[in-house]
Amino acid sequence: MRLEVSFKSISGTGAAIGISGSKSIIADRRDGSAGGLGLGLSGGELQALALGGGFFNQLHFSAETLGLVLRHITIDVALEFTDAPLLIASAEIKVDLEVETGPGDAKRLLDHATGDSTISNSVVRGFPVLVIPADAHD
Structure with missing residues (x-):
C-alpha cells in the first residue's frame, strides 16, 4: 500500500x-515565526x-473487528x-x-486498538507514545 499527499505553496503567503x-x-x-502568518496548522499541530x-x-x-458499538470518543494528544x-x-x-456494552469492553477495545495501530507498530519506533485512558490522570 502506498499513500501520497502533496503540499503546495499558497501564493502571497x-x-x-x-x-x-x-x-x-x-x-x-x-x-511571526519564520515568516508564518498563522493561517494554518504548525508542524507540531499537524503531527x-x-x-x-x-x-x-x-x-x-478495532470496534468493528471486536463487534463492539462505539457511542463516544474524545482523544487529546500532548x-x-x-x-x-x-x-x-x-x-x-x-x-x-x-461503548454500548460498558467499561470492560472499552478497555478491551483500547488495548486492541493500541496493539493494531500504526502508532504502536510504526511511529513508536521513532519516539515513545503512551496511549492512556482519559481518567488515568484525573
Whole structure:
C-alpha cells in the first residue's frame, strides 16, 4: 500500500495547502515565526493531529473487528519537545471512549486498538507514545 499527499505553496503567503485526493489542509507557522502568518496548522499541530486522528480511526477499525458499538470518543494528544534540535521527545494520547456494552469492553477495545495501530507498530519506533485512558490522570 502506498499513500501520497502533496503540499503546495499558497501564493502571497508562506503557507501551503496539503492535498490528499479531494481533501485539504493548510500548513503554516505561528504568526511571526519564520515568516508564518498563522493561517494554518504548525508542524507540531499537524503531527499531534495525525497521531490523534490515526488512533481515532483505529478505534473504529478495532470496534468493528471486536463487534463492539462505539457511542463516544474524545482523544487529546500532548507532545513534548526537546530544545535543540527540536524533536518530539514523547507523545501522550489520552482516550475517553464509551461503548454500548460498558467499561470492560472499552478497555478491551483500547488495548486492541493500541496493539493494531500504526502508532504502536510504526511511529513508536521513532519516539515513545503512551496511549492512556482519559481518567488515568484525573
